[in-house]
Amino acid sequence: MDAFSIDRVNKNDCSILYLNGFLDAHTAPDLENELEKLIAEERFRIVVNFKNLTYISSAGLGVFMGYIETIRDHGGDIKMCSMSPKIFRVFDLLGFPTLYDIVQEEDRAIELFFKPEQK
Amino acid sequence: MDAFSIDRVNKNDCSILYLNGFLDAHTAPDLENELEKLIAEERFRIVVNFKNLTYISSAGLGVFMGYIETIRDHGGDIKMCSMSPKIFRVFDLLGFPTLYDIVQEEDRAIELFFKPEQK
Amino acid sequence: MPIAYEYRLRIPSETDNLELIREFVTKVASKVGFNSDDIGKIELACDEACTNVIKHAYAMKTNNDKKNLDISIKTDAEKFTLVVTDHGKGFDPDSIKMPNMREYLAQLKVGGLGIYLMKTLMDEVDYQMQPGVKNQVRMVKYFADKKKPHSARGKQ
């Protein structure tokens, strides 16, 4: 079953997580594990690419809320990109775009770590 | 909903039906209509290509049984090709290969109308 | 995981729900560990039982009556039990003759393969009838490693 999987690509000191499948209460622990690994490796500049994510519930949103403080405390951030309208609508409904940078292009999300002033 | 659809291609005096989706009690009437059209047009040399059929129940099998006599009485036949193992297993379970020519390649199925002795 | 599971689906008795029924039953069959071959058999047996309900059980009812179809699945360590229930007119299962497939094909018959398929695909099939109250067909598939010698039917 390929309910949910994560592919990680490291680009310089930035890590990109590609989420595949659906992120609900069943699969959220997998994303928690991945973020914990990144934190253990002190990789705090994280881009999450949602291109292949088909569904998210509040259990999935909760994962981001659970780690953002630690990550920012270490000078990092979670930037988000390539959300389908269906996924974006859930983030938007709850006002998450005030807390997270959400952009369309992955390159743009990476750039945000280096030229934040252009935001 | 693309539960089931049929594409027809006429090659010389042979008609090829491409079945897409699933063939059950809900969609079997669509195939009946298509076979009735062919009979009305006096196109009795029929190849059914199962490549994109994902499922068949006895309601689907029944459609072939319902028209084969008329079609053969007019010197035609229904040849079948490109079944997935899942589909073939249902035909095989009931002994249908004794009644219908079932081959892998579409070209071979067409040939059967012209060089039946090689069968 | 706990040893016993129960799933139920109630759905209007209409052919356009067969797809949803098949998705339900295949998901559950795959969750409990059947291989794709057995999942396909369970899917087809269940479809045939439900198609029979839709085609036959409620033939006499008026449009305002509720025509539902219930599917229940129970699993334990050794078997998968699928029960399809209708509240229609019922029938006498003993009166249904199983087709002789050689004759059937030679005579180009149509229909009458549903119950035969169910019996061929599943390890056990039995009917319990209470016409107008509830009519049930119970079908069992044993897990490969748990198949009891006395229920093996030498199929495959």
Add this chain to the structure above:
Amino acid sequence: MPIAYEYRLRIPSETDNLELIREFVTKVASKVGFNSDDIGKIELACDEACTNVIKHAYAMKTNNDKKNLDISIKTDAEKFTLVVTDHGKGFDPDSIKMPNMREYLAQLKVGGLGIYLMKTLMDEVDYQMQPGVKNQVRMVKYFADKKKPHSARGKQ
């Protein structure tokens, strides 16, 4: 088509069944004619209600108790009614404070969004509690053209 429909699903209360639940509810919602936007809302509201059952309802039960979750859908000419039932410990819905999202985000809180989402996504949400017997949340979505003025909440 007849005017009233009923669908039910009973399933073990476990997170790996959420996918099957969502498939069931989205299929039914699409069958009765909702657009993809509304289907997505119903899907998420149902997932949140079921996730709550799985996470909270049966916290005290031992492994041998049956922990089921029931979903029922009824549709009539004007609305789609989804009821999620558990047989667990229940809770006092009036004691649950809805989050103020500005504060929530400023304080980087975690959790506590499920019921808020359900209320935001659906036209009506209400709870009926009988702890240990049955606890139900009932959620209604009106068909766009049938939305009654008094139940419209000015959303969208």
